[in-house]
Amino acid sequence: MNQTYTFKKTQNNFDFIRFIAAVGVLFSHSYDLQNKDSLEPLRNLTANHLSFSFYGVRIFFIISGFLILKSALNSSSFVNYLTKRALRIFPGLCIALLISVFLFGLSVTRLPILDYLTQPQTYAYLLNLSLYHSQQGLPGVFDTVNNSPIVNGSLWTLVYEFTFYLLLYFALRLKLLRTSFVLLITFCLLIVLDLKLQNTDIINNYYPSLNMSPGPFIEFSIYFMAGMLFQYYQDRFPITKNLGSTAVVLFIASNLFLDFPYSRVINYLLLPYVVFYLSFIKGSLNNFGKYGDFSYGIYIYSFPLQQILLQLLPEISVALFAFLSLIVVSPFAYFSWFIVEKPMIRLKSRKTIIYENPISLPV
Template identity: 40%
Template sequence: MPSTSPTLRQCLDGRRNNLDFIRFVAAVGVIFSHAFPLGQGAGTPEPFEALTHGQMTLGRLCVAVFLLISGVLITQSYERSPSMARYLWARALRIFPGLACVLLATVFLLGPALTELPLAGYFQSPETYLYLLRNLALYQPQWNLPGVFHGNAYPDAVNGSLWTLLYEVGFYLLVAGLGVVGLLRRQVALVAWAVAALVPFVPRVGPRLNLWPELYLYFGGGLLLYLFRERLRMSPWLALGCVGVLVATARWGGLKYAVGSCGTYLVLYLAFLPSRLSSFARHGDFSYGVYVYAFPVQQTVTWLMGGSVAWWVNATLSLPVVVLLAALSWHLVEKRALRLKNSPPVFGFMARFSFGSFRRRG
């Protein structure tokens, strides 16, 4: 008897999904996860971390959700882009305008208002401008601004959430590179996922790769399922089985591997369930803004409360401010930048740099 469950390709071809809602929930989840160390200091127990026996914080799980969704959507974006220039231009517009805005606001508004140094000392310090340049270039990220948040329970760090952007952009380039050389294929993606799972156990090699292997488990999980989209069916029974695997690994170990495989399937299954949440982003896609503004807002709340505050107070006071800033970021910066996707890239060499059609068959 043939299955009546739709394939992932059929789901992706439809216009209605819950992805915007899921990404927003993940961004809010990061706020609640960060509220523990930012309000009460590093090492403060987080319930989800205790539930998983130290395997994963709620924040890391939410980052995994972002990445596995990116694995699907970025690969789809690459295949639908008419040229490499268009693909890179669209990706740059999604990341850098919003990032530049939060960095400028942090350096020239938040920093001067909260620094313990005299204003002259703050603006004369090279660290003030290196913070802006390093974080905008995603090169040697810098977390501190001179004299800012020094007395907080989690001292000095101004926007620790930005660490993930280097990996996100790296995966964008990885998809492009694999596509150019003709390796954006199912077999290659499957081998790459297996390598990412095993390489941390290789002496002297795994530690040097930092978080790349683990984060690729999530991004690569989305990429892999996208390449199998024509055969992969969104079955409620398979989704239920994935829940069982995730619960079991949360207790007995191997959770990050389960999240990168079963978790990817489960998120996609939930993303394409018919619901009213498909219109969640009708007023804007605030998830990126929530993510990049949350950390400095939460640190500011802690600073205003004397340097230490209960996690639930931090999260409750921070959330509405963060959502407001995210809405402003979307309507004033991000949305306007994304309207330029179909305009010629600003760099002349990119406008000429095209490999024609980049549609690949897995």
């Protein structure tokens, strides 16, 4: 029998999949930080086009689009919605930045401690909390590891995530998404735009005032919108074992054997389906979240901790480096969830309904 899966909040694997996505980012960074990025298994199989971190980040955006749309529709006001979103991102990030400056940085800086503490750059690093400001380095920190002064190479995606939160709310409020069909058309047009811009310099332009570039903005928005579309059509979108298994096979085959731009389009269309197919399989992983949601903590702490580890063990093998990185980051992820993130989430308002029928699903 071809079983059809249902979308139930209490029966999904989102927490487990996000955990795997965060570990995938950590795994790829284990190669990047040792200048062995071309040896990363997925990069090796796909002519250096794809990686575990590539998929990890995009999975975050897909699941986020699905969940954040529901959050927007169930918020009583913009302040209520923004408060919920801010409580999810900023407390954990704030503590991570403070730990990076006053624990990690202070421990490994090449400068005398007093010099480090009196440098304006030390405290300017905390401005990364705004998301729209970027300072990648700290004085004398990690500038001899991989010849890279970047303290935390994972934080750059957070500004896109938060920007999508804002744009989603105002799109709903201004009734720009009167029907899900409008979103579907926008989704398709952005895919076309993304493909058209791939051979231009526009996608690589960096705008410091926004801390964003057009290429990642367009690409991440497509995956975020894919999650939103699944939220809109959740009651009528077929997710079955046969379709899911076929999607997984086609997805893997397209990335191994198809060149750009075909593989890129396949990713846009099939990766979201594969993610939700795996998300709604019933089983013991549905309860993974009862142990905690450690994905954010792994994501925001792993990069600086990996660099410290590499500074201590410069000749370490990649496999051992990845394994020890996960071991080392686990207490920080645990701390982030139970001491910082979870208490903040409890402060979220439970009020519902922001608009009367803001979106009409097609019949």
